Amino acid sequence: MQYCLFITLANAQAAKDTIINKITVAGPPAGISNALIHMASPDNDLDLPWTVEFKTWSTSDQLRALALEGNIDFIALPTNVAANLYNKGVGLKLLNVSQWGALCSGPSYT
Numbered sequence: 001m002q003y004c005l006f007i008t009l010a011n012a013q014a015a016k017d018t019i020i021n022k023i024t025v026a027g028p029p030a031g032i033s034n035a036l037i038h039m040a041s042p043d044n045d046l047d048l049p050w051t052v053e054f055k056t057w058s059t060s061d062q063l064r065a066l067a068l069e070g071n072i073d074f075i076a077l078p079t080n081v082a083a084n085l086y087n088k089g090v091g092l093k094l095l096n097v098s099q100w101g102a103l104c105s106g107p108s109y110t
Contacts, residue, residue: 026055026066027076032098036076067092 025040027033033054038044040054055072057063060081066072067085077085079097086092 020050022051022053023073024053024055024071025074025076026057026072028063029056029058032076036074 025036027036033056036052037054039046039048040052055066057066063075063077063081064085067075067077067090074095075092076098082092082094
């Protein structure tokens with residue numbers, strides 16, 4: 001499964017006109033969320049100018065709800081789910097694909 005990080009366009013447009021004090025990020029309970037969880041940790045050493053809140057999604061229904069409600073600034077989700085949401089008109093913009101084939105079993109020795 002390929003995971004990617006997306007920004008929600010509604011919040012990106014609003015951020016152009018305001019000073020950002022808080023960023024809300026979301027991701028699954030998987031490796032893709034490690035950096036996001038670290039950013040949201042109160043004892044991180046990043047010296048960020050804003051606070052970061054992390055929300056976990058565990059089911060596809062939770063994922064869709066977070067993506068559709070518009071309260072998330074960045075969201076990590078599988079690329080196929082992101083493509084489906086984008087094709088249905090959800091305002092998402094791809095930032096990167098950070099885990100390619102994370103569920104692969106490893107090299108084949110045939």
